[in-house]
Amino acid sequence: MDLGKIFLLALLVNNIVVMRFIALCSYIGMTSDLGQSLGMGYAVTFVTVLATAATWPIYHYVLVPLNLTFLQILIFILVIASLVQLVEFYLKKNVPGLYTAMGIYLPLITTNCAILAVTFENISFKYNFIQSIAYSVGVSLGYLLAMVLLAGIRERIKTSPVPKFLQGTPILFMATALIGVAFMGFAGLVK
Amino acid sequence: MVATILLTIGFSAVLAFLIGVALAFFNQKFKVERDPKIDEVRGALPGANCGACGFPGCDGYAEAVATGRAPTSKCSVGGSATAETLAKIMGIEGGIPEDKVAVLLCQGAIDKTVAKGTYNGIPTCRAAKLSTGSVKTCSWSCQGFGDCTNVCKFDALAMGEDGLPHVNYENCTGCGLCVEECPQKILTLVPRSRVGSIVLCSNRSTVKANVIKTCKVGCIKCELCVKSCPEGAITMVNGIPVTDYAKCTSCGICVQKCPTKCYKMLEIDVFGAKKEVPVMQEAQA
Numbered sequence: 001m002d003l004g005k006i007f008l009l010a011l012l013v014n015n016i017v018v019m020r021f022i023a024l025c026s027y028i029g030m031t032s033d034l035g036q037s038l039g040m041g042y043a044v045t046f047v048t049v050l051a052t053a054a055t056w057p058i059y060h061y062v063l064v065p066l067n068l069t070f071l072q073i074l075i076f077i078l079v080i081a082s083l084v085q086l087v088e089f090y091l092k093k094n095v096p097g098l099y100t101a102m103g104i105y106l107p108l109i110t111t112n113c114a115i116l117a118v119t120f121e122n123i124s125f126k127y128n129f130i131q132s133i134a135y136s137v138g139v140s141l142g143y144l145l146a147m148v149l150l151a152g153i154r155e156r157i158k159t160s161p162v163p164k165f166l167q168g169t170p171i172l173f174m175a176t177a178l179i180g181v182a183f184m185g186f187a188g189l190v191k
Numbered sequence: 192m193v194a195t196i197l198l199t200i201g202f203s204a205v206l207a208f209l210i211g212v213a214l215a216f217f218n219q220k221f222k223v224e225r226d227p228k229i230d231e232v233r234g235a236l237p238g239a240n241c242g243a244c245g246f247p248g249c250d251g252y253a254e255a256v257a258t259g260r261a262p263t264s265k266c267s268v269g270g271s272a273t274a275e276t277l278a279k280i281m282g283i284e285g286g287i288p289e290d291k292v293a294v295l296l297c298q299g300a301i302d303k304t305v306a307k308g309t310y311n312g313i314p315t316c317r318a319a320k321l322s323t324g325s326v327k328t329c330s331w332s333c334q335g336f337g338d339c340t341n342v343c344k345f346d347a348l349a350m351g352e353d354g355l356p357h358v359n360y361e362n363c364t365g366c367g368l369c370v371e372e373c374p375q376k377i378l379t380l381v382p383r384s385r386v387g388s389i390v391l392c393s394n395r396s397t398v399k400a401n402v403i404k405t406c407k408v409g410c411i412k413c414e415l416c417v418k419s420c421p422e423g424a425i426t427m428v429n430g431i432p433v434t435d436y437a438k439c440t441s442c443g444i445c446v447q448k449c450p451t452k453c454y455k456m457l458e459i460d461v462f463g464a465k466k467e468v469p470v471m472q473e474a475q476a
Contacts, residue, residue, distance in 0.1 A: 062202075066198055066202060067198075068195075068198060068199060071199060071203065074203065075203070075206065078206065078207065078210065079210070082213070082214060085214055086213065086214065086217050089214075089217045089218055089220075089221040090217070090221055092223050093220075093222070093223055094221070096223075
């Protein structure tokens, strides 16, 4: 499969949030404000690509030769969490602007399920390293897209007369479902 | 089998060790020189992370205090003890907050005022104020829908049967949420330690007859208080008598002279009022 196809599939056709319903907690939790959802989206993009770059070699050059592939979950969580911590140290010192922009989101997303899902799928889809990177960029930008979409819709919901029994999270999930239906239109995009 | 188990343990241990060492190393290498005052201030804060100070949690406030961007008196959870400690750490004087409480500057209970008519709109003060100007004939009066009681986080405000919010001065922390919320702006913050007289009326109308018609306990601008005050502590400001607390001796002459009984003694009639608040039975669901 070529890289563009992988990217588009991950971004639109199989959008991680609205088509596959992964990473819903941060999707609902962080979209009350457009700026916040953008920050979260950027941070997830950044960490996902980094996590892929770190876990793919570990899996293929360490876990497979040692026949320890069942340790995947444990090792990946460990690696991703530590990686985020390292990056945080680095940003704090050398790129304080970026650190304050992403500051509170970075530690939050160490256990974001989207990131873990991407690293697992890179393995189970049998992507090579470059394909894995393309896939993780696609997925995380898809996450960013979904976040921004919902944040925009929430601005409207705030001023709309929502029935009392749907106020709060229920109406957000209904909106998400409708976005999902709209995204089904992308199904024939990649042949 | 045994080899796999050993390999698992060995590999996990090695990886965890390597990551631990790397983290420790990078923590040192990328250490950002922080003002030690930030940690000191942070240690003195209660750590409730409530955000009442207006900063994102205690960390945010500690940083703001240490860099001099915020006063030391913002923490309402810690109160004056915390403020004192913070002021000591920062080496500044006068950072102790005044312990303030909310006071309602209106006595326009249902039986003392005249309603314009029957209001059937959205039952909030703000909506009533927007749509009718005021549900009572006095435009400055308490609307009595309890917007203030709904925002109070400390259970210090309750609507009484008289249609006015009553402040429980044991619970009131002086956070000012109700003052912000009141569309009539007739709630005000007063230092808890203040003694002296206060006018519990906000009617700015200069026409005496108007006030008498609309409210039995409104200030009718007779200025008897101004004339009778032996200390000369009372002046009319924008149609309302204002007490100068530097001069007030709590003699109580203005309270006696006031024909409509809108002058009250803070320490007796406001803070010293009975603690039991008559709570309305039909609280809004």
